[in-house]
Amino acid sequence: MVDPTATESGTLLPASGGDGHLLVETVPPAPSSLRAFWSAFSENRGAVLGLMVVAFIAFLALFAPFVAPHSPIEQFRQFVQQPPVWAGGTWQFPFGTDAVGRDILSRLIYGARISLGIGMSVMIVSVALGIVLGLASAFLRGAVEVVVMRVMDLVVAIPSLVLAILVVAVLGPSLVNTIVAVTVVYLPRYVRLVRAAAIAELSKEYVVAARVAGVGKLRLMFVTVLPNCLAPLIVQAALGISDAILEAAALGFLGLGAQPPIPEWGAMLADSREFIRAAPWIVTLPGLAILVTVVAINLMGDGLRDALDPKLRRS
């Protein structure tokens, strides 16, 4: 449905119109848009690798209680700062333990829940708000548009982390407030994108036709126009997850995000500085988890962009 070529070949009609059975007989069976998408996506080896890594991390996050060897918050007081297996540790704690004897592997696995959870929540909320605000400013224009877009300009003007800090300072540091803060920071991207895409669509003939046919405003917004704005939105949403994870980890690192003992990756790094000499794995592993996750999501997002949005394809 999001494949731009599908619109022309008519495969979109049954989905949107419901009375497409007349057309289906006359149009030769085009490859399903999903298959066309997959063949374009799988051309990009980096993207497939990214997808596999993301799937693996998502698996760990979903099944954390079954995969993780220990509880993420249980303190094994007689095993404080155990080195990982490859540095002379034991298999009881494959990635070693932290300063209070918690199993680092288990904390990383549960941390995937937190980080992916934050990334997904931010993405879902900001996409939903972005669609509503973006479509509203594209369709209603006038005062609504001016107010919405000026507010977005303001949000963009404040450096992202500084704005997130301001939001957290007002609401207090917590996991939920991290999501709120990061959503505020990234909302303008989606609003601007949806608005621009919708305005571009509005002048097209199918929209005029729908209007003439007496389609109601809400239906016009969400059923007629929105599906045709989805391609860039999906790409932005995928890349937005990784940005949200980074931003949330930065807040956690500054002590303004998830609070102890929550095994958030950024927060795990917060007071790791003092162990640089004595226990380097405490410093290395959580950051590596962040980096791998973000790289994988970005690879996947780049592949999505190339497959869905040929206009944006990088040379």
Added chain:
Amino acid sequence: MFRFFIRRVALTLPTFVALMFVTFVAVRLVPGDPIEARTGERGIAPERLAMLRHELGLDRPVWQQFLDYANGIVHGDFGVSIVTKTPVLHEFATLFPATLELTLCGLIFAVVLGIPAGVIAAVKRGSFFDHSVMTVALTGYSMPIFWWGLLLIMFMSEYLGLTPVSGRMDLINYYFEPVTGFMLIDSLLSDQEGAFGSAVAHLILPSIVLGTIPLAVIARMTRSSMLEVLGEDYVRTARAKGLSPLRVVGLHALRNALIPVVTVIGLQTGTLLAGAVLTETIFAWPGVGKWLIESIARRDYPALQGGIMLISGIVILVNLIVDLTYVAINPRIRHG
């Protein structure tokens, strides 16, 4: 042209007013009373409380407080820090050179490495070098820089013992009064042997950390912009004329390819200042970013409010200047 400038400048005014409004409202929404924060938990006599509230103007209507606040800002009064009792603007002005020095060095690092890397990657498209640059750029772009800083400290400072761990200067061996606030310049002015070297050594790691994300962005942007330009007719003409490849790339193509890159560099100010918050925290760099984080911990709301106002104001101004320069050097987009 002139009208465009005026319009563009006028458009930033509402943003400034809104910024004042947001910082004002935000700080009033913060849980906890500023007076309680000053007096501690023991509490104070009601008369004294009323007096303090009056002193701070907290007993007046909110809209009047906002007008006072806005009026103060217009006149350069950003309030007084609760903790240090000095004007916020003064504190900010004392610390800002440290942030500016770090930011500029980070930017120089990013530009000096990023533009050549992007150009070479574009010219040798598909080569091993191209793939390496793109991989490094992807990694840099995805880097949690606070962790990157810790890794560099661990390897360069602790393991190899090459660079100092924190701060701007070796204060045990050198001391001089700040003149410009820029350690690189002040250390040269001080005439103390080794002071300049110490300043440089302290700057290396923080600049790398802060410059990493802009480096990735600039390298990617330069590459794609260069690829686009290399396909243009005039480049083919220049080649057909028999100009040396170096001349074609360096002189004809690069000039035009750099226009979008310059814009991107300008728009990195926000990223750099946000990154400065993290970098300064890791390296105990005495700049405005670290100060901002500390003022949250100390519940020093006037400092937080003024600091956010000033940092955002600087970003808005820089973006405005970038926009205007862009239009000035590229008349094609003047009437957008």
